Amino acid sequence: MLTGPREFEVQDVAPPVAEPGHVVIDVQRAGVCGTDVEFFTGGMQYLHDGFAEYPLRIGHEWMGTVASIGEGVDPAWIGRRVTGDTMLGCGICRRCLRGNQHVCEFRYEVGIRGGFPGALAEQLAVPVTALHPLPDTVDDTLGALVEPGGNALRSVWGAKLQQGDRLLVLGPGTIGLLVAMFAKAEGAEVHLMGRSPRSLECARALGFDGVWTEDELPVLPWDAVIDASNTPALPAKALDLVEPAGRVVYVGLAGSPSLVDTRTIALKDVTAVGVLSASPGLAGTVEQYAAGAVDPRPLVAATVGLDGVGAVLAGERPLGAGLGPKIHVDPRI
Numbered sequence: 001m002l003t004g005p006r007e008f009e010v011q012d013v014a015p016p017v018a019e020p021g022h023v024v025i026d027v028q029r030a031g032v033c034g035t036d037v038e039f040f041t042g043g044m045q046y047l048h049d050g051f052a053e054y055p056l057r058i059g060h061e062w063m064g065t066v067a068s069i070g071e072g073v074d075p076a077w078i079g080r081r082v083t084g085d086t087m088l089g090c091g092i093c094r095r096c097l098r099g100n101q102h103v104c105e106f107r108y109e110v111g112i113r114g115g116f117p118g119a120l121a122e123q124l125a126v127p128v129t130a131l132h133p134l135p136d137t138v139d140d141t142l143g144a145l146v147e148p149g150g151n152a153l154r155s156v157w158g159a160k161l162q163q164g165d166r167l168l169v170l171g172p173g174t175i176g177l178l179v180a181m182f183a184k185a186e187g188a189e190v191h192l193m194g195r196s197p198r199s200l201e202c203a204r205a206l207g208f209d210g211v212w213t214e215d216e217l218p219v220l221p222w223d224a225v226i227d228a229s230n231t232p233a234l235p236a237k238a239l240d241l242v243e244p245a246g247r248v249v250y251v252g253l254a255g256s257p258s259l260v261d262t263r264t265i266a267l268k269d270v271t272a273v274g275v276l277s278a279s280p281g282l283a284g285t286v287e288q289y290a291a292g293a294v295d296p297r298p299l300v301a302a303t304v305g306l307d308g309v310g311a312v313l314a315g316e317r318p319l320g321a322g323l324g325p326k327i328h329v330d331p332r333i
Contacts, residue, residue, distance in 0.1 A: 002056045005042030008310045013057075016117070016125035018070035023077055023128050025084075029144040029303070030119040030329045031061030032312050034173070034230065035112060040313040043255050051113045059118035059329070060086040060111040063134060063143030073128045083146045083286075085130040086110045087279045102279035120309060122331045132282050137290045141297050144328055145178075149285035149296065150278025151251055152178030152228075156186065157281070158249040158273035159224035163187040168222045170238055171229030171252055172199045172211070174299055174325045179226050179251075180208060181294045193217050194229075202323040206298060228252045235260050244268045251275040299324040305333040 001011050018024045036058045038044035046052040063083045069075060088108040089101025096104050110126065111118020118124070134143045152175050161167060165188050169176045172194040180190045180203070191210030192203050203211045212218070214237075225238040226249040235258040238248045248270055265272055278285070288294045301324040304312060312318070312327045321327070 002039055002054055002058060004054050006040060006314070007054075008040070008313065010306050010309075013121070016123050018068045018073070018125060020071040021073065021127055021129070022070045022125050023066050023073060023131065024068045025062075025064040025082065025119075025124045025126065026067045027062055027064040027119050027122060027124050027331050029063050029140040030059045030331070031144050031148065032059075032309065032327045032329060033061055033148070035060070037313055037315075038255070039112075046113055053115070056111075056115070057117040057121060058111045059120035059124075060109065061144050061147040062119035062124065063140055063146070064119075064124065066131075067123065069128070077128060077131070081134040081143065082131045083134060083143050083282070084110070084126050084132060085279050085282060086112065086147060087277050088116065088127060088130060091129075099280075102277040120306060120329055120331070132286055134286065135290045137292070138286060139297075141300055141328065142289045142295075145296050145299070145326070146282055146285050146289070147278050148174050148326075149178050149182075149289070149294070150281035151175055151275060153182050153281040153285050153288070154275045154278065155179050155226050155228070155249045155251045155273075156182040158275060159183070159226055159247050161186055161188045161224060164189065165223040166220060167191065168193060168217075168225045168238075168241060170194075170225065170227045170234050171231070172196075172203045173228065175251055176226075176228035177203060177206065177299055177325070178294075178296055179228055181206070181296055182288070183226075184208075185288065185293045191217075191220075191222075198323060199325060202299075202325065205323055222246065224249070226251065230254050232256050232258045234258070239264050239268070239270060239272070242268070242270055244270070247271045247273060249273045249275060298322070299326045300328050301326060303328040303330050303333075305329065306331050 089104030
């Protein structure tokens, strides 16, 4: 539980009860995300906009097993390994009825918005409509990487890459590396630009040859640029770098406003795409993981228990952690 900026506790809380249409999950694995860190520091915009407040139980990248069900839920769900959508729309508004529940004005977001308790706990209750079954070929680590994978896959879809297209990914963190993996699986020539020596080393260890700092970046025609960074200046940089008639995808969020000159978008005839959530990409991500087309397990540097989360949020890396940017939590240890 986050009780205030840079304040946290591991608390005993009442176990969730499956309400009608809901299930209770025994959480087996959850990921710590940059959004969780923003809540920890107090910088997350939802705190200032009134969409979230302390105390808050975070955690929105998860997998587990259905332990119990509420009224109206098919008993066949009990015992199934699942992951789930973060975005929980109202189900009755115009956006939800059009299949856009992830941008519902009245939505809850698991562990993020509206006080909906997150997955950094032994158990989590969610609507059955949010569930995505996991086949046996998607293990616990992969299952908890479905949510970030969905964001990355949607970003690649937004770039509309053709075989052999040259893609530049800005920001080789979890999302950026997942973007690179999905794009490579689609046959694109993938390059990544970053700053952190560890993240650049990780990208190279994953088999990407085109890994650059901004000063080293070669002058090449970039058919698409995907900004997966949190740097305010890079959205404009992405627009400057992309080829005329190319596509720019914005999936990263900076802590302060990013300014883009719309005249450049028009004069270069560029298509700009924004990606908010994984929701429309979750099923496709499970399919690609299950088929072995993309295997992001090397991104997970370490797995800790609930008592280790505070240190991770504060920026510490667990002893013996690998190169990867992602830390997982197993609430059973």
